[in-house]
Amino acid sequence: MKCLSDYLWQTLVPLxxxxxxxxxxRFLDEQKQKEDMIKQHTEMELKFLKSQINPHVLFxxxxxxxxxxxxxxxxxxxxxLMLSDNLKHVLYDSNAQYVDLDKxxxxxxxxxxxxxxxxxxxxxxxxxxxITSNYxxxxxxxxxxxxxxAFKHSVLNSVISxxxxxxxxxxxxxxxxxxxxxxxxxxxxxxxxxxxxxxxxLLYPEKHQFxxxxxxxxxxxxxxxxx
Numbered sequence: 001m002k003c004l005s006d007y008l009w010q011t012l013v014p015l016x017x018x019x020x021x022x023x024x025x026r027f028l029d030e031q032k033q034k035e036d037m038i039k040q041h042t043e044m045e046l047k048f049l050k051s052q053i054n055p056h057v058l059f060x061x062x063x064x065x066x067x068x069x070x071x072x073x074x075x076x077x078x079x080x081l082m083l084s085d086n087l088k089h090v091l092y093d094s095n096a097q098y099v100d101l102d103k104x105x106x107x108x109x110x111x112x113x114x115x116x117x118x119x120x121x122x123x124x125x126x127x128x129x130x131i132t133s134n135y136x137x138x139x140x141x142x143x144x145x146x147x148x149x150a151f152k153h154s155v156l157n158s159v160i161s162x163x164x165x166x167x168x169x170x171x172x173x174x175x176x177x178x179x180x181x182x183x184x185x186x187x188x189x190x191x192x193x194x195x196x197x198x199x200x201x202l203l204y205p206e207k208h209q210f211x212x213x214x215x216x217x218x219x220x221x222x223x224x225x226x227x
Contacts, residue, residue: 060148061086064114079117082110094140097203098227101136101171105129105164108143112162115151123154126161133169136226139203143173145196146220150177153218166226173222179214193220 061083069076089107093099112127119125143164150160158178165172193212200208200222207225212218 058083058087058090060118061111061114064118068117079114082113086110090141096140098137099140101131101138101166101226104138104140104143105131108147108164111144111147119151122156123151124159126159128162129164131164131166133166133226136166136169136171138171138224138226139199142196142199142203142224143222145192146173146175146222149192149220150175150218153177153179155180169226171224171226173224174219175221176217176219179218 065076065079065083068079086107089099089103093103112125116125147162150162154160154177161174161176163172163174197210200210204224209221209223211221213220
């Protein structure tokens with residue numbers, strides 16, 4: 001019995017040990033495969049959501065240049081250069097998961113300049129920025145969705161207020177615009193913002209706050225913890 005016990009001890013212990021090691025490696029391998037699938041799915045969804053944003057922004061800018069080329073042809077070259085910068089940002093810079101904050105703000109500055117030209121005499125645009133930190137990065141084409149939504153759905157002879165403030169790596173974007181009070185269903189206003197919320201969940205899980213209010217004015221507030 002003693003010999004049998006020793007034999008079982010010497011045989012079963014290594015067998016159990018190596019079986020445990022094999023199961024552990026198999027578990028880790030399966031976890032890695034799941035993480036790779038989630039990462040690929042995340043990247044594909046981000047590309048899809050970005051593809052929905054890019055054409056709309058560029059289409060509006062091209063319309064502005066076309067109108068300006070008829071009314072003020074001598075000032076058109078500057079707009080073309082601005083559009084060139086925005087094209088570079090959209091087609092190349094925004095392929096990265098995060099981009100420099102200053103490049104993203106330059107993209108927004110150009111976009112708002114286009115909008116000021118396009119809505120001159122029709123809408124008043126109040127745009128302010130305050131950035132205290134250097135070398136910060138942000139997910140590309142996030143803020144433009146909020147700003148473009150305000151221009152797209154605001155009414156004539158109204159005010160659009162845009163404020164972007166950063167302090168201690170905390171960025172807050174507030175956008176307020178008037179909308180038609182007779183419209184009770186604001187779902188149409190929120191299609192782009194719903195896509196934005198999906199991107200925020202992918203890029204900034206538990207590191208953002210996204211609030212939408214629609215009382216007498218339509219207000220969107222986005223707060224991000226930047227890297």
